[in-house]
Amino acid sequence: MTHRIRVAGLVRRGEEFLLIKQQDRFGRLHWSLPGGRLEPSDADMYRGAEREVLEETGLRVHAGALRYVYEYSTTDLFALTLIIECHLAEDEDPTAIHLNNTMEDDHIHDVAWWHIKHLQTDAEDISRTFKNSLFWEHLETGDSVMHLGRWED
Numbered sequence: 001m002t003h004r005i006r007v008a009g010l011v012r013r014g015e016e017f018l019l020i021k022q023q024d025r026f027g028r029l030h031w032s033l034p035g036g037r038l039e040p041s042d043a044d045m046y047r048g049a050e051r052e053v054l055e056e057t058g059l060r061v062h063a064g065a066l067r068y069v070y071e072y073s074t075t076d077l078f079a080l081t082l083i084i085e086c087h088l089a090e091d092e093d094p095t096a097i098h099l100n101n102t103m104e105d106d107h108i109h110d111v112a113w114w115h116i117k118h119l120q121t122d123a124e125d126i127s128r129t130f131k132n133s134l135f136w137e138h139l140e141t142g143d144s145v146m147h148l149g150r151w152e153d
Helices: 045-057 133-139
Strands: 002-013 016-023 029-032 035-037 061-073 077-088 108-115 146-152
Touching: 002 045, 002 061, 016 045, 029 108, 035 045, 045 061, 045 077, 045 108, 061 133, 133 146
Parallel strands: 002 077, 061 146
Antiparallel strands: 002 016, 002 035, 016 029, 016 108, 061 077
């Protein structure tokens, strides 16, 4: 079984969240937070989240607090995902999103800002993170880290 540590950037602009549309390992397309594997070359998980957001959206961000953790398991993979709150760099234009830094094997098809109202609906193409009531309950509260549970496929 493969073990993986993933980082994801929770980038918020008012009532909107920055999301990517990505094909998962089973061929399904869904909108989720930008993120990916923590690399040995990353100085730490925070720099990893900044790198992933830049690669997948074209926007420079500064990582803040670790906000959420969840586990993901299949028969051949166990992944721990760390969701880190990120803020746009001071001089960054939030409308300058692009996919120019992505690799073909990233399987990313789009990047967009999503309004909170649309994320709180039970749309099929939204990642499990946004369907988890714990995510929404914890979003506006304190600095503690929330465990969102273990998901299995």
